[in-house]
Amino acid sequence: MAxxxxxxxxxxxVIGTAIAWQAAAAGRDVVLVDPGTGESASLVAAGMLxxxxxxxxxxTALLALNLLxxxxxxxxxxxxxxxxxxxxxxxxxxxxxxAYDPGDYAALARLTEFRRSxxxxxxxxxxxxxxxxxxxxxxxxxxxxxxxGDYSVDNRRYASALSxxxxxxxxxxxxxxxxxxxxxxxxxxxxxxxxxxxxxxLSCAAxxxxxxxxxxxxxxLPAGVSQAVRPVKGQLLRxxxxxxxxxxxxxxxxxxxxxxxxxxxxxxxxELVVGATxxxxxxxxxxxxxxxxxxxxxxxxxxxVTGELTLAETCAGLRPGTLDNGPIVGVAxxxxxxxxxxxxxGILLSAATADAVVAxxxxxxxxxxxxxxxxxxxxxxxxxxxxRP
Amino acid sequence: MAxxxxxxxxxxxVIGTAIAWQAAAAGRDVVLVDPGTGESASLVAAGMLxxxxxxxxxxTALLALNLLxxxxxxxxxxxxxxxxxxxxxxxxxxxxxxAYDPGDYAALARLTEFRRSxxxxxxxxxxxxxxxxxxxxxxxxxxxxxxxGDYSVDNRRYASALSxxxxxxxxxxxxxxxxxxxxxxxxxxxxxxxxxxxxxxLSCAAxxxxxxxxxxxxxxLPAGVSQAVRPVKGQLLRxxxxxxxxxxxxxxxxxxxxxxxxxxxxxxxxELVVGATxxxxxxxxxxxxxxxxxxxxxxxxxxxVTGELTLAETCAGLRPGTLDNGPIVGVAxxxxxxxxxxxxxGILLSAATADAVVAxxxxxxxxxxxxxxxxxxxxxxxxxxxxRP
Numbered sequence: 129m130a131x132x133x134x135x136x137x138x139x140x141x142v143i144g145t146a147i148a149w150q151a152a153a154a155g156r157d158v159v160l161v162d163p164g165t166g167e168s169a170s171l172v173a174a175g176m177l178x179x180x181x182x183x184x185x186x187x188t189a190l191l192a193l194n195l196l197x198x199x200x201x202x203x204x205x206x207x208x209x210x211x212x213x214x215x216x217x218x219x220x221x222x223x224x225x226x227a228y229d230p231g232d233y234a235a236l237a238r239l240t241e242f243r244r245s246x247x248x249x250x251x252x253x254x255x256x257x258x259x260x261x262x263x264x265x266x267x268x269x270x271x272x273x274x275x276x277g278d279y280s281v282d283n284r285r286y287a288s289a290l291s292x293x294x295x296x297x298x299x300x301x302x303x304x305x306x307x308x309x310x311x312x313x314x315x316x317x318x319x320x321x322x323x324x325x326x327x328x329x330l331s332c333a334a335x336x337x338x339x340x341x342x343x344x345x346x347x348x349l350p351a352g353v354s355q356a357v358r359p360v361k362g363q364l365l366r367x368x369x370x371x372x373x374x375x376x377x378x379x380x381x382x383x384x385x386x387x388x389x390x391x392x393x394x395x396x397x398x399e400l401v402v403g404a405t406x407x408x409x410x411x412x413x414x415x416x417x418x419x420x421x422x423x424x425x426x427x428x429x430x431x432x433v434t435g436e437l438t439l440a441e442t443c444a445g446l447r448p449g450t451l452d453n454g455p456i457v458g459v460a461x462x463x464x465x466x467x468x469x470x471x472x473x474g475i476l477l478s479a480a481t482a483d484a485v486v487a488x489x490x491x492x493x494x495x496x497x498x499x500x501x502x503x504x505x506x507x508x509x510x511x512x513x514x515x516r517p
Numbered sequence: 518m519a520x521x522x523x524x525x526x527x528x529x530x531v532i533g534t535a536i537a538w539q540a541a542a543a544g545r546d547v548v549l550v551d552p553g554t555g556e557s558a559s560l561v562a563a564g565m566l567x568x569x570x571x572x573x574x575x576x577t578a579l580l581a582l583n584l585l586x587x588x589x590x591x592x593x594x595x596x597x598x599x600x601x602x603x604x605x606x607x608x609x610x611x612x613x614x615x616a617y618d619p620g621d622y623a624a625l626a627r628l629t630e631f632r633r634s635x636x637x638x639x640x641x642x643x644x645x646x647x648x649x650x651x652x653x654x655x656x657x658x659x660x661x662x663x664x665x666g667d668y669s670v671d672n673r674r675y676a677s678a679l680s681x682x683x684x685x686x687x688x689x690x691x692x693x694x695x696x697x698x699x700x701x702x703x704x705x706x707x708x709x710x711x712x713x714x715x716x717x718x719l720s721c722a723a724x725x726x727x728x729x730x731x732x733x734x735x736x737x738l739p740a741g742v743s744q745a746v747r748p749v750k751g752q753l754l755r756x757x758x759x760x761x762x763x764x765x766x767x768x769x770x771x772x773x774x775x776x777x778x779x780x781x782x783x784x785x786x787x788e789l790v791v792g793a794t795x796x797x798x799x800x801x802x803x804x805x806x807x808x809x810x811x812x813x814x815x816x817x818x819x820x821x822v823t824g825e826l827t828l829a830e831t832c833a834g835l836r837p838g839t840l841d842n843g844p845i846v847g848v849a850x851x852x853x854x855x856x857x858x859x860x861x862x863g864i865l866l867s868a869a870t871a872d873a874v875v876a877x878x879x880x881x882x883x884x885x886x887x888x889x890x891x892x893x894x895x896x897x898x899x900x901x902x903x904x905r906p
Contacts, residue, residue: 367806417756418824421813424806435807442828 131302133159135489136319136332138306138346141168142283142475143467144338145290146204146482149211151336152297154486159330160294161321163305167413168287169340170474172364172445174393174401175283177201177476180248180275181223181382185239189500190454191246194473196497197480198279204479205281211293217282217396224379226258226265226272228429232384233270240273250275264376264433269383280380280393283475290478302327308347309335309464317463320347336465336485341448343468350460352506357456357469359411359446363419364403365427367437376400376433383430390426392434400437402427413444447471451506457484457494458502465489466503520691522548524878525708525721527695527735530557531672531864532856533727534679535593535871538600540725541686543875548719549683550710552694556802557676558729559863561753561834563782563790564672566590566865569637569664570612570771574628578889579843580635583862585886586869587668593868594670600682606671606785613768615647615654615661617818621773622659629662639664653765653822658772669769669782672864679867691716697736698724698853706852709736725854725874730837732857739849741895746845746858748800748835752808753792754816756826765789765822772819779815781823789826791816802833836860840895846873846883847891854878855892 137148140162148160176182179194205218225240227233240250251274258272259265295301304326310318319330337343341359369375377394393401405419420442427434450456450469455477460466467485470477484494526537529551537549565571568583594607614629616622629639640663647661648654684690693715699707708719726732730748758764766783782790794808809831816823839845839858844866849855856874859866873883 365806370803414759414827416824417754417813417826417828418817420828421810421817421824424810425814428807428810435805435810437806438803439806439809439831442831 131159131327131330133157133300133330133332134334135159136161136330136335137338138309138319138335139338139340139343140164140291140301141170141338141340142287142290142478143470143481144336145287145294146478147336147338147467147485148299149290149294149297150482150486151489152294152299154490156489158299159302159332160299161302161304161306161319161330163323164303169445169447170287171284172362172443173283173475174364174391174403175281175286175475176223176380176391176393177279177281178223178380179476180243180250180277181225182472183243183246183248185242187453188246193480193497193501194476196495197473197477198277200479200483201279201281201476205286208289208293211296212289214285214289214292216286216289219280219394221379222274222276223278223382224258224261224272224274225382226269226430228268228270228383228385230270232387236272236384248275249277262377262379262381264431266430266432269430278380281475282395286475302330306339306346309337310348311461311464313462315462332463334463334465334489336467336489338467340468341446343448343466349466350503350507352508353456353460353466353503356451356506358449360449360471361407361409361412361444362404362447363415363423363442363444364401365420365423365439366441367400367402367434368440369398370436370438373398373436376431381430383426385426385429388422388426390423390430392427392431399440400434402434411446413446415442415444447474454501455481456501456503456506457481457498458504459488460503520548520716520719522546522689522719522721523723524548525550525719525724526727527698527708527724528727528729528732529553529680529690530559530727530729531676531679531867532859532870533725534676534683535867536725536727536856536874537688538679538683538686539871539875540878541683541688543879545878547688548691548721549688550691550693550695550708550719552712553692558834558836559676560673561751561832562672562864563753563780563792564670564675564864565612565769565780565782566668566670567612567769568865569632569639569666570614571861572632572635572637574631576842577635582869582886582890583865585884586862586866587666589868589872590668590670590865594675597675597678597682600685601678603674603678603681605675605678608669608783610768611663611665612667612771613647613650613661613663614771615658615819617657617659617772617774619659620776625661625773637664638666651766651768651770653820655819655821658819663768667769670864671784675864691719695728695735698726699737700850700853702851704851721852723852723854723878725856725878727856729857730835732837732855738855739892739896741897742845742849742855742892745840745895747838749838749860750796750798750801750833751793751836752804752812752831752833753790754809754812754828755830755832756789756791756823757829758787759825759827762787762825765820770819772815774815774818777811777815779812779819781816781820788829789823791823800835802835804831804833836863843890844870845890845892845895846870846887847893848877849892
């Protein structure tokens with residue numbers, strides 16, 4: 129059994145689906161391969177589009193990329209809503225970052241100074257001003273900063289709309305798990321699959337690998353790229369309003385509570401997404417009692433009313449982390465494009481990544497902000513020095 | 518559509534199912550009516566058979582009944598295992614009651630003195646002795662008492678075995694919800710049902726109402742009995758061992774942690790049941806963030822390793838509470854038997870309740886410990902004094 133297509137996209141998270149949709153919209157014949165296990169990190173995310181409040185010391189190239197992505201996102205979301213007739217829940221209220229104790233406030237103030245030095249806007253708010261924006265905040269909250277440049281989107285509605293847009297644009301879905309991508313100079317790539325009732329292989333002009341942390345397990349990728357990707361476990365909670373309780377948040381809240389970070393992202397229906405842990409545990413998606421406890425403790429510390437909400441869901445996902453926390457997007461061989469390693473920013477970067485990959489597939493140059501994130505930076509495998517040639 | 522039987526049992530929790538099985542084993546033709554919604558409080562319980570560590574000041578008649586029940590339980594469980602060929606997970610290790618801080622210890626010591634004054638056995642243990650029995654206990658634990666007379670059972674295996682035993686003994690199951698039980702002097706009772714594809718009514722020689730807190734909503738019961746029953750919400754958690762982690766508990770642990778009570782009940786496969794809240798919220802089975810947080814906080818305070826366990830399930834059930842915390846078991850009209858209001862002790866009391874009800878149905882006297890728990894104590898409806906005759 130063999131299937132042919134112009135382009136094979138490997139992975140049905142938001143990165144792969146956005147690329148498949150946009151490549152099909154550009155006139156290409158596209159096959160999307162996805163195991164259909166529902167294990168995509170895209171479904172466990174909170175949907176923060178937060179280049180400003182996520183920026184950290186020393187990650188200026190990533191900040192520039194994230195700013196490109198957040199500027200692009202609203203128009204992409206508009207196109208998606210128009211193509212599918214569904215709402216994806218984009219919110220533009222911004223992020224209110226708050227601190228719980230004096231040490232938390234000092235750390236948040238230092239980070240905000242750094243962000244301002246990069247030209248990012250942040251409005252200082254004392255405790256009273258924070259509570260006038262969000263009346264349910266705990267009296268203990270010391271103060272904070274409003275980052276107006278952050279948005280959020282309902283990640284599950286967004287992922288579902290992307291799937292629908294891809295299908296409406298003619299993308300063919302093939303279930304199954306990709307085991308290898310075989311490329312050779314001057315030859316068409318071949319994609320090998322495993323799974324019952326699934327084609328053995330797909331041949332195509334180009335293959336785009338967007339399999340998240342699992343990308344590292346696909347044979348045929350440059351060894352350095354495979355080694356650069358790893359799963360970073362994130363656990364989060366979904367809280368819902370009991371009947372007749374009005375919404376308890378307007379802004380996305382990021383709180384530093386006794387040195388640990390927690391965020392609370394509101395949805396239009398009042399749901400709150402509370403996250404997230406960051407754990408190095410390999411391929412482990414179990415929900416642990418300790419993580420749920422810590423998330424609830426920190427959420428209830430800054431927003432006590434969360435204790436009254438229904439604990440609707442606990443879940444865990446595996447973000448594709450990389451050695452330098454940046455995504456890996458670019459050409460990695462004849463007919464082979466990589467688009468993975470989006471770590472904590474997969475939803476945010478999805479639209480900009482689709483633009484960049486479609487540019488590569490159609491012979492154009494991606495935006496310059498992508499220059500620092502090509503697979504080439506991991507081209508040499510990480511071997512002990514002694515065995516290097 | 519009408520169905521006839523010797524005995525109609527209303528309610529498929531452990532009380533109703535145990536009665537149906539035993540009545541059928543005694544040669545009666547039995548129909549069991551159950552809505553099949555899986556909302557039985559029996560499925561949310563932890564399965565503690567704990568007359569000793571559950572006994573409270575002022576509840577001596579209930580203690581005597583619970584002691585009767587725990588003496589009866591092992592033989593009943595043996596018969597059940599033999600009848601069905603399945604194990605119900607009876608454990609006889611006892612309960613280790615521990616205190617977290619000096620105030621907790623003082624309260625536990627006072628309660629233990631009272632229990633000893635009633636002749637119950639309790640072995641005093643200092644902190645070191647507690648940890649030698651349960652090495653994973655937190656260093657903060659001040660000490661405690663071992664109550665050897667407590668058992669536990671896997672409530673879900675037990676409920677499932679009872680259903681199987683009832684079916685094997687010829688009990689017929691009718692789905693649907695009972696709306697009314699019509700009785701009249703000298704006439705056979707009639708049971709009215711609601712639900713699609715369900716008989717409108719059942720006629721029988723006797724009806725036994727075991728519908729838990731919902732019993733109060735069935736028309737035709739004495740008004741005082743209906744008014745005496747209410748739902749008391751209990752939330753609990755099920756924690757499971759990650760792969761390769763050996764069991765972390767041997768005894769049932771009851772802990773007093775900064776004035777609140779938490780219990781941890783181990784199963785043979787290492788699962789721990791952690792409970793439970795006690796909330797007056799009417800017909801509300803939602804799982805709340807605050808309750809899950811508090812249970813995890815208290816469990817992790819006394820047994821820190823619980824933080825590493827998988828949070829496999831959160832659930833809420835509605836115990837049938839009564840005005841005096843005692844069950845309501847006995848004849849309440851011509852051909853009408855009540856067996857409800859078992860509150861926190863439904864699993865424990867199920868075998869003894871089946872004995873008592875089968876005695877009543879076959880013209881024998883129940884054990885004298887039941888004398889204080891007849892429906893007659895609630896015979897007069899609770900009306901304002903002004904309208905009493």
